[in-house]
Amino acid sequence: MLDSSVPTFSVTTPLYYVNDVPHLGSAYTTVVADTLARFKRLQGYDVLMITGTDEHGQKIQRTAEAQELDPQTHCDRTVVKFKELWRSLNILYDRFSRTTDPRHLAIVKDFFQRVWDKGDIYLAQQQGWYCVACEEFKEKRDLLEDNHCPLHPNRKAEWRDEENYFFRLSRYQHPLEELYAQRPEFIQPSSRRNEVLNFVAQGLQDFSISRVNLDWGFPLPNDPNHTIYVWFDALLGYVTALLDEDEEPNLTNALVKWWPINLHLIGKDILRFHAVYWPAMLMSAELAIPAQVFGHGFLTKDGQKMGKSLGNTVDPLDLINRYGEDAFRYYFLKEIEFGKDGDFNEQRFVNVLNADLANDLGNLLNRTLGMVKKYCQGQGPQVMATDLAPDNPLKALGSHLGEEVSSAYERLSFTDACEAIFTLVRAGNKYIDDMAPWKLFKQGSQKEVEDVLYSVLESIRLSAYLLSPIVPRLSTKIYQQLGFTWDFDQWRSPLEQAEEFNRHQSWGQLGANQNLPPAQPIFTKLELPAEE
Numbered sequence: 001m002l003d004s005s006v007p008t009f010s011v012t013t014p015l016y017y018v019n020d021v022p023h024l025g026s027a028y029t030t031v032v033a034d035t036l037a038r039f040k041r042l043q044g045y046d047v048l049m050i051t052g053t054d055e056h057g058q059k060i061q062r063t064a065e066a067q068e069l070d071p072q073t074h075c076d077r078t079v080v081k082f083k084e085l086w087r088s089l090n091i092l093y094d095r096f097s098r099t100t101d102p103r104h105l106a107i108v109k110d111f112f113q114r115v116w117d118k119g120d121i122y123l124a125q126q127q128g129w130y131c132v133a134c135e136e137f138k139e140k141r142d143l144l145e146d147n148h149c150p151l152h153p154n155r156k157a158e159w160r161d162e163e164n165y166f167f168r169l170s171r172y173q174h175p176l177e178e179l180y181a182q183r184p185e186f187i188q189p190s191s192r193r194n195e196v197l198n199f200v201a202q203g204l205q206d207f208s209i210s211r212v213n214l215d216w217g218f219p220l221p222n223d224p225n226h227t228i229y230v231w232f233d234a235l236l237g238y239v240t241a242l243l244d245e246d247e248e249p250n251l252t253n254a255l256v257k258w259w260p261i262n263l264h265l266i267g268k269d270i271l272r273f274h275a276v277y278w279p280a281m282l283m284s285a286e287l288a289i290p291a292q293v294f295g296h297g298f299l300t301k302d303g304q305k306m307g308k309s310l311g312n313t314v315d316p317l318d319l320i321n322r323y324g325e326d327a328f329r330y331y332f333l334k335e336i337e338f339g340k341d342g343d344f345n346e347q348r349f350v351n352v353l354n355a356d357l358a359n360d361l362g363n364l365l366n367r368t369l370g371m372v373k374k375y376c377q378g379q380g381p382q383v384m385a386t387d388l389a390p391d392n393p394l395k396a397l398g399s400h401l402g403e404e405v406s407s408a409y410e411r412l413s414f415t416d417a418c419e420a421i422f423t424l425v426r427a428g429n430k431y432i433d434d435m436a437p438w439k440l441f442k443q444g445s446q447k448e449v450e451d452v453l454y455s456v457l458e459s460i461r462l463s464a465y466l467l468s469p470i471v472p473r474l475s476t477k478i479y480q481q482l483g484f485t486w487d488f489d490q491w492r493s494p495l496e497q498a499e500e501f502n503r504h505q506s507w508g509q510l511g512a513n514q515n516l517p518p519a520q521p522i523f524t525k526l527e528l529p530a531e532e
């Protein structure tokens with residue numbers, strides 16, 4: 001049963017190619033999607049987070065051949081690596097969509113038929129330069145010297161001259177332009193939107209949606225000598241993901257609850273597919289268009305996009321094993337402004353985490369709890385939020401923090417969310433130094449001591465709550481140190497979540513009789529590995 005009073009939110013990562021194991025770039029998009037999904041769950045939305053794998057096409061067939069495996073075995077093995085990484089990163093996805101799933105074939109057939117019936121598919125000759133790593137035809141002018149692909153400079157585009165079925169993209173030039181004009185938020189950030197507008201303004205050409213001489217893919221329903229172009233099938237993986245487990249796989253069932261998707265999170269490499277081809281395909285099939293496509297920047301190594309085909313990747317598992325998953329999650333969300341490119345540097349990684357999580361937040365909690373033990377007879381401060389003076393600086397900052405951070409999450413500005421939270425954390429450190437509770441205690445000002453300690457602990461609580469979509473396990477540790485039985489990986493019903501959100505995102509939730517367990521370090525200072 002659908003409860004119409006509960007708002008829904010659906011978010012997707014790309015369905016990653018299984019041409020190799022996942023890397024920092026794949027992890028980046030998935031952590032962002034998970035963070036946003038967690039934030040929406042926290043607010044009381046009914047959330048569906050979709051990730052998965054794109055398993056068809058020449059790129060995968062060739063990868064499997066190189067390993068002397070049949071493609072399905074290769075895919076099955078690589079998918080395990082993706083799922084393992086998502087577990088190590090504490091990603092709570094709801095659906096894992098694989099394009100080799102037989103249910104997906106049913107959805108693709110259904111969709112193809114609609115577009116066919118519309119008269120938007122025809123047979124013609126395709127000539128052009130094809131990058132197998134992109135699985136995309138390229139304009140000669142967009143290639144580097146000697147026909148190398150700019151995204152895959154170690155790969156040459158290949159000349160193709162074959163009969164293909166085409167999708168009449170040109171027919172949707174005007175409707176697409178109308179879509180972009182009427183819904184300026186459809187493509188974000190605005191730099192990506194401009195890129196798309198410029199591309200479309202040059203005039204849209206029909207694109208081929210079938211391949212010959214390729215076995216690894218779904219056969220075209222009306223002509224089994226062709227396989228369906230991998231992207232035509234892959235984008236529909238988002239739709240297949242919407243089916244409940246035992247549901248009959250057809251478009252009508254898939255679209256009932258979660259369509260249209262609220263947000264497709266992608267890297268800018270696949271912007272055209274999501275912001276041009278996909279909405280045109282959906283228009284042709286007369287389906288609603290997703291609310292937003294956000295194309296983020298690249299993690300680079302020496303200025304070049306990190307990628308599987310280029311092989312210049314960093315292994316996320318190695319970083320997670322050495323530094324922990326919350327460190328990983330925090331660094332990439334805080335340090336790389338979402339939408340922009342960012343170079344990865346391990347020294348900086350360690351410095352940021354030590355400064356923010358170990359020093360500013362971890363030490364503050366630890367030393368405040370130490371003072372509570374010493375100056376408050378081992379109990380929590382006997383203070384309520386309402387007892388604090390109106391000019392308490394932490395209260396002043398904390399009173400509007402929930403709103404400020406929520407708005408940053410809504411804008412997908414994770415850097416702003418972290419900055420706002422750490423403004424309060426740093427103010428907490430300063431307040432302790434300024435007020436010197438050890439002096440107040442000596443002077444016998446017990447009430448002042450407890451006010452200071454309470455307001456610092458409450459600042460830490462509020463910060464941990466608002467950081468929980470980014471660092472769920474760290475936030476759980478903090479909440480438990482503050483005497484709450486709480487686990488940010490456990491979810492209640494959306495209505496209960498909404499109620500809790502209202503309370504916990506506000507200043508003043510820490511009670512007067514909080515039973516505080518003994519202090520334990522919550523985030524240990526990180527060390528760079530010694531040079532070999």
Ligand SMILES: Nc1ncnc2c1ncn2[C@@H]1O[C@H](COP(=O)(O)OP(=O)(O)OP(=O)(O)O)[C@@H](O)[C@H]1O
Binds near residue numbers: 016265268306307309
């Ligand atoms: N360097 C990167 N920075 C940020 N995101 C990335 C990066 N590389 C991949 N991604 C994410 O993965 C998506 C592309 O998935 P894909 O499976 O094609 O990975 P890939 O490593 O780019 O593969 P290949 O190198 O073979 O093109 C991007 O749209 C983005 O979401």
Ligand SMILES: [Zn+2]
Binds near residue numbers: 132133134149151152
């Ligand atoms: Zn390429």
